[in-house]
Amino acid sequence: xxxxxxxDRDLRPGHTGHTGHTDDPQHPDHPAATAAVSTDLAALDTxxxxxRACPRLVAWREEAARTKRRSYRDWDYWARPIPGFGPRDAAxxxxxxxxxxxxxxxTGRIFTGDPSGDLLYAELHRLGLANRPESVRHGDGxxxxxxxxxxxxxxxxxxxxxxxxxxxxxxxxxxxELALLRPTxxxxxxxxxFAWQALLPALxxxxxxxxRPRPAFGHGAHVQLPAADGGAPLELYGCYHVSPRNTHxxxxxxxMLRDVLRTAARTAGLDPAPEPPGP
Numbered sequence: 001x002x003x004x005x006x007x008d009r010d011l012r013p014g015h016t017g018h019t020g021h022t023d024d025p026q027h028p029d030h031p032a033a034t035a036a037v038s039t040d041l042a043a044l045d046t047x048x049x050x051x052r053a054c055p056r057l058v059a060w061r062e063e064a065a066r067t068k069r070r071s072y073r074d075w076d077y078w079a080r081p082i083p084g085f086g087p088r089d090a091a092x093x094x095x096x097x098x099x100x101x102x103x104x105x106x107t108g109r110i111f112t113g114d115p116s117g118d119l120l121y122a123e124l125h126r127l128g129l130a131n132r133p134e135s136v137r138h139g140d141g142x143x144x145x146x147x148x149x150x151x152x153x154x155x156x157x158x159x160x161x162x163x164x165x166x167x168x169x170x171x172x173x174x175x176x177e178l179a180l181l182r183p184t185x186x187x188x189x190x191x192x193x194f195a196w197q198a199l200l201p202a203l204x205x206x207x208x209x210x211x212r213p214r215p216a217f218g219h220g221a222h223v224q225l226p227a228a229d230g231g232a233p234l235e236l237y238g239c240y241h242v243s244p245r246n247t248h249x250x251x252x253x254x255x256m257l258r259d260v261l262r263t264a265a266r267t268a269g270l271d272p273a274p275e276p277p278g279p
Contacts, residue, residue, distance in 0.1 A: 029053070031169060035176035044180065045083035048154055048173050054166045057155035064101040064156060078108035078138070081155050084177055085110050085138075086148030089184045091268035092129075094120075094261075095174070095195040097241065098153035098162055105156040108138035110149050116242040120149075120191075123258050127272040129265060146270045148185075150177055152198035171202055178206035182227075187268035188234060189260060192241030193217040199236070208234045219252070220260065235267045 027033060031053055038044035052058050065077030082099045096116075099105045103114030111117030112135040124147060125133035131143045153162040153170045162170075178185065188203070190196040196217035200210045208225040215223045221238035239260040240252040247253070258275070265272040 031172040035172040038176060038180075041084070041088045041177065041180050044173070044176055048083045049080045051081045051154065051170075051173070053169050054155065057153075057157055057162070057166060060101065060158050061099075061105050061156045064105055069102050072102060072106055075106055077106045079105060080108075082108070082110050082151065083154070084148050084150035086144040087146065088148075088181075090144075090146055090148035090181060091184055091186050091270055092147045092265050093178070093181065093185055093188045094147065094149045094191060095188060095199055096149070096151045096191045097194045098151050098160065099156045100160065101156040103156075107136065109135060109142075110151060111135065111242075112137060115244045115247070119242050119247060119254065119257065123254060123261060126258065127262055127265065129261075129270065129272060146265070146268070148181065150174055152195060152202065167198055171198070171205070174198070175202040175205035178202060182207055182231070185268070186232060186235065187237065187264045189237045189239050189264045190217065191239050192243075195241070196221075196238055203234065203236070207231075219256065235264065237264045237267075 029052075031051060034047045034051070035044065038047050062079050065079035068075065068077065082104045096111060099110065100114045100116070103117065104110050104112055107113040111120050117135055121130055121135045121142070122133040124130040124144065129145050129147050131145070132141075135142050152174050153167055154173055155170075157163075157166065178188075188199065190199050200214055203225060204210045207228050209228050210225060211223060215221065215236075217238045219238060219240045223236050225234045225236055227233055237260055239257060240246050242252065242257060245251075262272045262275070
């Protein structure tokens with residue numbers, strides 16, 4: 001379905017959305033409490049955009065929106081947490097790290113407005129899993145087919161480095177998102193080691209069994225996670241993050257990314273476009 005901004009809430013920069021920061025997981029505004037009462041992905045996405053649980057991240061995302069980059073001075077920054085993007089019956093989930101201060105924090109959509117997203121959406125389109133190769137901002141008509149993209153940390157962190165406490169505070173959002181996707185999701189791709197490490201406890205909370213010892217991250221890593229209730233297992237794949245640091249150095253090439261996405265999509269029961277024959 002077309003991407004739509006969450007509704008029914010005033011979430012302009014500076015507006016609290018939720019009543020404020022709390023360290024108590026039982027507080028009604030803590031992610032652990034709010035995620036638990038979200039009965040579907042639409043409600044969860046709306047709740048995510050109002051979160052103010054981590055003061056450092058709230059301050060950073062809103063400061064970025066006030067100061068802006070010169071090239072984006074005419075933009076009205078989103079400056080809120082970023083919800084997942086993609087259909088509510090996705091079979092494949094891609095997991096990154098956190099929004100970029102002048103990328104998703106500006107545009108309102110995950111992996112949108114920076115080079116990482118430019119590559120990711122172009123490859124999804126090449127595989128027939130997106131209706132166009134570029135992502136501009138939320139509400140621009142981009143649609144994904146069978147794929148949902150999300151992050152373990154929903155606010156832009158300084159230097160793109162969330163703290164361990166911020167990661168753990170944010171975990172209920174992705175754990176609940178994965179739990180709501182359990183009827184349809186069959187494969188997950190962790191884009192980077194941070195996503196891999198953040199995913200394992202979230203997947204356990206969502207109902208899949210994580211092996212012991214925990215599997216190590218690597219590009220092309222693959223592990224099957226049985227469902228705790230005897231349902232369908234989940235296939236977890238590792239892929240280097242699509243950051244410029246990796247792509248500019250050749251650590252991750254478009255072909256490498258495409259191969260992991262195609263394999264995971266096929267495992268999930270999707271029908272990605274095949275690699276065209278060479279010359």
